[in-house]
Amino acid sequence: FKLIEGEMLRKKLHNENLELKGNIRVFCRVRPFLAEDDSNTEGKVISYPTSMDALGRGIELAQNGQKHSFKFDRVFIPDVSQEDVFEDISQLVQSALDGYKVCIFAYGQTGSGKTYTMMGKPGDPEQKGLIPRTLEQIFKTRQFAEPQGWKYEMQVSMLEIYNETIRDLLATNRSSLERTENGTAGKQYTIKHDANGNTHVSDLTVVDVRSAKEVSYLLERAAHSRSVGKTQMNEQSSRSHFVFTLRIYGVNESTEQQVQGILNLIDLAGSERLSKSGSTGDRLKETQAINKSLSSLSDVIFALAKKEDHVPFRNSKLTYLLQPCLGGDSKTLMFVNIAPDLSSAGESLCSLRFAARVNACEIGVPRRQT
Numbered sequence: 001f002k003l004i005e006g007e008m009l010r011k012k013l014h015n016e017n018l019e020l021k022g023n024i025r026v027f028c029r030v031r032p033f034l035a036e037d038d039s040n041t042e043g044k045v046i047s048y049p050t051s052m053d054a055l056g057r058g059i060e061l062a063q064n065g066q067k068h069s070f071k072f073d074r075v076f077i078p079d080v081s082q083e084d085v086f087e088d089i090s091q092l093v094q095s096a097l098d099g100y101k102v103c104i105f106a107y108g109q110t111g112s113g114k115t116y117t118m119m120g121k122p123g124d125p126e127q128k129g130l131i132p133r134t135l136e137q138i139f140k141t142r143q144f145a146e147p148q149g150w151k152y153e154m155q156v157s158m159l160e161i162y163n164e165t166i167r168d169l170l171a172t173n174r175s176s177l178e179r180t181e182n183g184t185a186g187k188q189y190t191i192k193h194d195a196n197g198n199t200h201v202s203d204l205t206v207v208d209v210r211s212a213k214e215v216s217y218l219l220e221r222a223a224h225s226r227s228v229g230k231t232q233m234n235e236q237s238s239r240s241h242f243v244f245t246l247r248i249y250g251v252n253e254s255t256e257q258q259v260q261g262i263l264n265l266i267d268l269a270g271s272e273r274l275s276k277s278g279s280t281g282d283r284l285k286e287t288q289a290i291n292k293s294l295s296s297l298s299d300v301i302f303a304l305a306k307k308e309d310h311v312p313f314r315n316s317k318l319t320y321l322l323q324p325c326l327g328g329d330s331k332t333l334m335f336v337n338i339a340p341d342l343s344s345a346g347e348s349l350c351s352l353r354f355a356a357r358v359n360a361c362e363i364g365v366p367r368r369q370t
């Protein structure tokens with residue numbers, strides 16, 4: 001009983017802390033060691049200092065004899081289950097049903113666990129990721145809200161941004177999925193925002209959905225579309241941003257209330273730097289496009305946090321697409337995914353610094369290890 005009480009207190013403190021945090025939160029998730037990682041480095045790179053860790057928020061990275069300390073809204077250690085991670089974001093999912101615009105990003109180098117966090121492991125229900133769990137929660141909550149007079153309509157779209165061009169992953173017309181020689185999409189999509197803050201992507205497929213099952217079918221279709229691009233271009237889906245959007249329209253006929261919420265779940269392209277991706281030619285262009293859009297994203301979040309007059313939304317397709325869902329009274333959560341092995345330490349430090357910039361919470365000056 002005491003344990004449960006302690007856990008509830010921790011969650012309460014944690015949630016209060018999150019409530020106070022404004023509109024952007026950053027959660028850090030460290031993936032477990034995998035068979036392919038150098039097991040000699042296990043426990044030597046990433047640690048969780050207990051003094052800072054009462055609420056599960058501190059993380060330390062050791063590299064070249066220096067320790068770098070960071071503090072985020074939440075740090076998930078490797079053995080935290082998908083279910084527990086989801087529990088910490090379920091409030092945010094509820095916000096979308098209440099009419100908020102919500103964005104959840106997964107950021108990190110390739111192999112750090114972004115897709116695992118977002119989608120999970122196919123075929124293993126316990127390892128389902130945030131997207132399937134979110135949909136289950138949304139459709140379940142909808143069922144409970146119906147007896148109170150609420151009726152909801154939901155629409156899904158899924159797209160990929162590769163080399164600053166959009167691909168409609170639900171397009172049934174195969175030619176829409178094809179790419180030109182240089183890897184950009186054959187078809188050009190334009191983004192427009194209307195006066196009500198709604199985003200329109202020309203010709204993008206938007207599908208009405210009534211159940212989580214229907215959406216999982218669409219997710220499979222999108223995964224197939226991504227793989228069509230892969231074989232044509234021999235490129236990895238980790239080189240593009242994947243944007244899943246659920247639009248929610250709710251009407252309560254008895255109280256005449258209306259809500260319009262949007263939930264964007266975004267699996268970002270791998271954040272590895274030029275030196276790591278060994279880029280030349282097309283790869284170089286690809287990496288530059290990714291770096292540009294990821295730094296635009298942090299510039300936008302930074303400008304919003306500082307309440308600057310000019311927010312550079314137009315600097316990348318991703319930020320322009322998401323403009324109405326970033327800032328204002330929208331809610332943003334960024335997962336920074338970290339691989340725990342030594343060969344990833346340089347990239348992990350970059351990811352933590354990126355996230356700390358977004359969260360403005362890097363603490364402590366790097367100090368010599370004793």
Ligand code: ADP
Pocket residue numbers: 030031032034078108109110111112113114115116117121238337
């Ligand atoms: P990314 O999308 O960042 O390239 P992945 O999500 O594909 O990385 O993860 C790389 C590998 O690590 C995959 O085999 C995935 O199943 C595994 N993995 C990542 N995070 C976890 C985790 N928290 N628990 C178990 N396995 C994980």
